[in-house]
Every structure is written in C-alpha cells, then in structure tokens.
Amino acid sequence: MAERVGTPILQAAVAEGAHDQHMVLNMGPQHPSMHGVLRLVVEIDGEIVVRLYPEIGYLHTGIEKTCEAKFYQQVVPLTDRIDYLSPLANNLCYCLAVEKLLGLEIPPKAQWLRVLLAELTRLNSHLIWLGTHAMDIGALTVFLYTFREREEILRILEGLSGQRMMTSYFRIGGLAMEPPLDFHDRVQKFIRTFPEKIDEYSNLLTGNPIFKNRLQGVGVLSAADAVALGVTGPNMRGSGVDFDLRRDMPYSGYEKFQFAVPVATEGDCWARYVIRLQEMRESVGIIQQVLDGMPEGAIKADAPKIVLPDREKMKTQMEALIHHFKIVTEGFAVPAGEVYQGIESPRGQMGYYVVSDGTAKPYRVHMRNPSFTTLQALETMCKGRMLADVVAVVGSIDIVLGEIDR
Amino acid sequence: MAETPRILANKAAVLEGLPEHPAVKALLAWNADALVDAKFDRGELTLTIASGQICAAAATVQAAGYNFFEDVTAVDWFPSTPRFQLSYHIVSHTHKERIRLRVLVDGSDPSVDSIVTVWPAANFYEREVFDLFGIRFEEHPNLRRIMMPDDWQGHPLRKDYPVEGYR
Numbered sequence: 001m002a003e004r005v006g007t008p009i010l011q012a013a014v015a016e017g018a019h020d021q022h023m024v025l026n027m028g029p030q031h032p033s034m035h036g037v038l039r040l041v042v043e044i045d046g047e048i049v050v051r052l053y054p055e056i057g058y059l060h061t062g063i064e065k066t067c068e069a070k071f072y073q074q075v076v077p078l079t080d081r082i083d084y085l086s087p088l089a090n091n092l093c094y095c096l097a098v099e100k101l102l103g104l105e106i107p108p109k110a111q112w113l114r115v116l117l118a119e120l121t122r123l124n125s126h127l128i129w130l131g132t133h134a135m136d137i138g139a140l141t142v143f144l145y146t147f148r149e150r151e152e153i154l155r156i157l158e159g160l161s162g163q164r165m166m167t168s169y170f171r172i173g174g175l176a177m178e179p180p181l182d183f184h185d186r187v188q189k190f191i192r193t194f195p196e197k198i199d200e201y202s203n204l205l206t207g208n209p210i211f212k213n214r215l216q217g218v219g220v221l222s223a224a225d226a227v228a229l230g231v232t233g234p235n236m237r238g239s240g241v242d243f244d245l246r247r248d249m250p251y252s253g254y255e256k257f258q259f260a261v262p263v264a265t266e267g268d269c270w271a272r273y274v275i276r277l278q279e280m281r282e283s284v285g286i287i288q289q290v291l292d293g294m295p296e297g298a299i300k301a302d303a304p305k306i307v308l309p310d311r312e313k314m315k316t317q318m319e320a321l322i323h324h325f326k327i328v329t330e331g332f333a334v335p336a337g338e339v340y341q342g343i344e345s346p347r348g349q350m351g352y353y354v355v356s357d358g359t360a361k362p363y364r365v366h367m368r369n370p371s372f373t374t375l376q377a378l379e380t381m382c383k384g385r386m387l388a389d390v391v392a393v394v395g396s397i398d399i400v401l402g403e404i405d406r
Numbered sequence: 407m408a409e410t411p412r413i414l415a416n417k418a419a420v421l422e423g424l425p426e427h428p429a430v431k432a433l434l435a436w437n438a439d440a441l442v443d444a445k446f447d448r449g450e451l452t453l454t455i456a457s458g459q460i461c462a463a464a465a466t467v468q469a470a471g472y473n474f475f476e477d478v479t480a481v482d483w484f485p486s487t488p489r490f491q492l493s494y495h496i497v498s499h500t501h502k503e504r505i506r507l508r509v510l511v512d513g514s515d516p517s518v519d520s521i522v523t524v525w526p527a528a529n530f531y532e533r534e535v536f537d538l539f540g541i542r543f544e545e546h547p548n549l550r551r552i553m554m555p556d557d558w559q560g561h562p563l564r565k566d567y568p569v570e571g572y573r
Contacts, residue, residue, distance in 0.1 A: 056552065056553070057551075057552060057553040057554065057555075060553040060554065062562055064538075064563060065562055065563055065567075065569055066569065068569070069569045069570075100448055100449075101448070103448070227473060227474055227499075228525060228526050228527060229526055229527050230474070230475055230476070230525070230526075230527025230528075241499070243474075243499050248499075248502045249497075249502055249503070249504070337447055337448060338450075338452070338481075338493070338506075339448055339450060340450060340477075340493075340495050340504065340506065342476070342497070342504065349476065349497075351476060351477055351495065353477065353479060353493065353495070355481050363481070364479075364481045364482075366477070366479040368476055368477040368479075368495070372530060373527055373530065373531075375530070376526070376527060376529055376530050405553065406553075
C-alpha cells in the first residue's frame with residue numbers, strides 16, 4: 001500500500017498504521033472552508049475522523065530571513081503581511097520589541113492611539129472571523145452585515161494612513177503621522193452605533209437552531225489540553241483558562257483601561273463564538289475610554305537619531321535634514337541584546353523575539369504567531385467527530401494562514 | 407516595568423540580585439551545575455542550561471509554576487562557536503511573568519533533546535527549528551520539515567544560506 005501513496009505525509013500516515021478500512025482524504029489546500037491554503041490530511045472511518053494532520057507551508061515566504069537583510073525601520077511593512085487581517089497588531093508587537101531594545105520612551109498620546117488602533121484591529125479581525133465562520137456553517141447573510149461594518153473600519157484606517165489593509169502606521173518610536181482632523185469624530189460615530197450591530201449579528205446567530213446545533217458540544221478542548229498544546233487567546237479563554245496579556249502583563253499603557261476578560265468553561269465552538277462577541281463589546285469600551293481621555297502631546301518619541309523628523313522640519317532645518325538622510329540611508333544602530341515582546345493579538349498571544357548584534361539590521365527576528373500553535377490542537381478537537389465538524393472547528397479557531405506559514 | 411532598569415550580567419549577579427525568583431530557586435534546588443549562566447536584562451531573565459539537561463530543566467520550571475510554553479526558536483551565531491543558540495520562552499500564568507531558557511548547541515551535527523514530552527506545544531516549533539536551522543531534536547515524535555518542501559536541500563535561516571540568488 002505504501003508504494004501507491006504519493007506524498008510523504010500520506011506515507012507517514014500509512015507507516016503509523018493507517019487502517020485498510022479507513023480512507024485518507026485531503027482537505028485543501030484549495031478548499032472553500034480552509035481559510036487560505038491549509039491542507040488537512042484526514043484519515044476517516046466512514047464519516048468519523050480517526051486522525052488528522054495539518055500540512056502547512058504553502059504560503060511560506062521566509063519573512064524571518066528577509067528581516068535580517070533590512071534596516072530595523074524597513075521591517076515594519078513586512079510585519080503587516082504576516083497576519084494580514086490584523087496588521088496593526090503585528091506592527092505594534094514589532095515596534096514594542098525594538099523600542100524595548102532601544103530603551104525608548106513613547107509619549108502618552110502615541111500609546112493611547114496605539115491602544116485605540118489595536119482594538120479597532122481586533123474588531124476588524126473578529127468581524128471577518130464572524131462573517132466567514134457563519135458562512136462556513138451555512139448562514140450566508142451575516143457575512144454581508146459584518147463586512148458592512150468592516151468597511152467603515154477600513155475607511156477610518158485609510159484616512160489615517162492612506163492604506164486600507166497594509167497600514168504600516170506604527171513606527172519605531174511612535175506613529176507615522178498625526179491622525180486626520182475628523183479621526184476622533186469618525187471613530188466616535190462608529191463606536192456609538194457598533195454595539196447595536198453586534199446585537200444584530202447576535203439576533204441572526206445566537207438563537208439560530210442550525211447554528212447552535214453545529215457548534216454546541218463540537219470541537220471540545222479541555223483547559224489542560226489548551227495549556228499543554230499552547231492554545232492562546234479567545235480559544236484558550238473559551239476553555240476556561242483566564243489569562244489575557246492585556247490585563248496580566250500589560251504593555252503600551254493597557255493597565256490604564258478598564259475592561260473585562262470574558263471566559264467560558266465549555267471549551268466548544270459555541271464558547272469560542274460567545275467569547276469573541278463579548279470581546280468585541282469590551283473593545284468598544286476600551287476605544288471609548290481612549291477617546292474620552294486622549295492626552296495631548298507629541299505622537300513621536302524625542303529621539304532625532306531614530307525617529308524621522310517632520311517633513312516641514314526636514315525642509316527647513318539643516319540638523320533635521322542630516323538626521324533624515326542618515327536614518328534613511330544607514331538606518332540606526334540598536335544596542336546588542338535580545339528581547340521578547342508579547343502582546344494579545346486578536347487571535348491570541350503574539351510574540352516578537354528580536355536579537356540585535358549592535359548594527360542597524362536585526363540579527364534575528366522571530367515571530368510567535370498564535371494561529372501556528374492553535375493548529376496543533378486541531379487533531380485533539382476533531383478526533384472522533386464527524387468530518388463535517390472539521391469545517392466548524394477550523395472556522396471557530398480563527399486561523400490565518402499568512403501568519404502560520406510566514 | 408516602572409522599576410529602574412538594571413542589568414545583572416552573569417550567574418553570580420543574578421543569584422545575588424534575584425535570590426527569591428521561583429525559576430532560579432527551582433533550578434538551583436534541582437541541579438545547580440546545569441544552570442550554566444544567567445542574565446537579567448531589559449526586564450527579561452535568561453537562564454542558560456547545559457545542553458544535555460534541557461528536558462529536565464523544562465520539567466523543573468514547569469513544576470515551579472511556569473506552566474505555559476510560548477515559543478522556541480534558534481539563533482545562528484555563525485562563524486562563532488558554539489554556533490547555535492536555542493531560546494525557549496515560557497510564561498507563568500500564576501506569576502504573570504516570562505522567562506527565557508537558553509541552550510547553546512555546537513555547529514557540527516547539532517542536536518538537542520526534544521521537550522515535547524513536557525510541553526506537547528513544542529512539537530511544531532521544534533519541527534520549524536529543525537526545518538529552518540537543521541538542528542535535530544532527539545526523541546521528537548515527528549521530526550519532518552514543516553515549512554519547506556520535504557525534498558528541500560539546506561536550511562534557510564542559517565547565516566551561510568544566502569538571502570537571495572543561488573546557493
């Protein structure tokens with residue numbers, strides 16, 4: 001039998017004793033429910049999943065290697081491309097890591113704006129998750145509703161940075177530029193109406209018997225398994241582990257804000273759905289606090305050798321022009337050392353490990369991405385369930401293949 | 407975070423400066439010789455473990471409350487020796503703190519014990535390090551390439567592997 005099976009992963013399945021009565025089935029890499037190019041090799045006994053291997057790497061572009069050949073500030077746009085549904089979370093994590101290496105203090109206004117944008121990104125990401133997850137289950141309408149709200153977030157981001165998705169708005173030492181004049185009002189208007197929109201989604205899904213039956217009791221992950229397999233974020237909190245980096249190891253001024261961390265104990269797809277809806281409401285609360293208490297001041301750190309000068313200064317002052325030229329052509333040296341910065345991205349604990357050898361280019365950049373680890377728990381969640389449940393589980397854990405493969 | 411930044415540059419300084427740290431205490435109680443070096447810099451504690459002892463060291467810090475394995479990756483210090491550094495990042499849900507375990511591995515035929523038995527979460531990460539750095543993890547249940555194709559030659563994240571062009 002082994003000779004007839006082509007790829008190594010199938011050979012591995014056979015070597016580990018794939019049963020003759022069982023069928024080995026490829027789901028993906030091109031499959032509408034696979035959220036990108038995820039390939040699952042599933043061994044099934046009739047309709048029951050016996051074994052499941054995620055086979056990844058189809059989107060591997062070697063971003064970590066590319067980072068080593070760029071200046072520190074040139075890595076920021078690369079980080080957008082990792083988790084393309086929450087680019088600002090990646091920007092934030094990378095900038096915080098390098099700022100930690102440099103020992104740079106960020107002015108309060110920049111910190112608060114970063115928190116606001118990180119939470120907007122969370123809403124953006126959760127909206128895509130909700131729309132596509134419901135669509136996988138068969139509730140096609142919700143997708144149109146969530147993308148209506150996502151469009152408004154993208155417009156706000158476009159006004160802010162000129163880009164809808166790959167914003168690259170955070171810089172090492174602060175933000176790229178001042179937000180536009182109507183930024184505050186637009187965000188306020190969006191936040192005022194958004195809780196009603198969450199109710200609208202909830203009306204469509206929470207009482208829907210088909211949606212409920214497809215999710216409740218499906219893909220159960222125990223708290224012990226979640227910790228052992230490294231599952232983080234809403235998926236871990238859906239299993240009853242109460243840990244959120246924003247609250248427990250705060251960064252970028254999160255300790256100044258009041259918010260609840262929703263936790264459920266069931267550990268099934270339904271719990272993960274409920275938690276993400278709750279998280280959206282909490283994010284709205286955080287954004288409101290930022291808008292209400294936004295401090296005045298600069299949006300960039302006072303570090304002329306690291307932060308690019310304002311355009312006007314650069315055109316009128318010799319000193320600024322020199323700094324601008326030096327930063328763009330030579331970068332800036334970062335003291336040797338290694339740091340790890342973790343943040344709570346929409347999908348879980350994201351971490352950037354940056355090693356510097358004292359030059360202007362990072363010696364090593366490693367990203368710890370929540371989706372990558374979550375994928376390891378997929379087999380545990382799907383084993384012994386029907387094949388159709390795999391679709392529900394893959395949707396509920398909210399993975400992005402760009403950040404898995406990097 | 408608010409405390410003054412301080413650097414404890416070596417093992418003796420860390421033992422003196424952080425005598426009550428739960429991970430340090432547990433490692434000393436287990437095997438003081440296996441803790442080769444230590445460093446506290448930028449608010450992060452790095453503990454260097456003797457390369458043969460990482461699995462037991464991981465179990466020790468796990469018992470000391472560092473229950474959540476976050477990440478393992480490697481750094482290639484080519485051409486200096488020892489060539490590879492493995493960095494394990496471990497978070498404690500109770501202490502709300504992160505530590506880094508560090509293992510130095512020699513460049514010729516690099517290998518280290520797998521910690522999958524302690525934390526199953528390390529499975530994919532060790533495969534990634536094996537794939538991109540060529541460091542073997544002994545006793546790993548499924549040590550295959552994960553990012554690159556199975557028939558790929560070479561290990562892309564090594565420093566002697568070019569960023570662009572031909573090898």
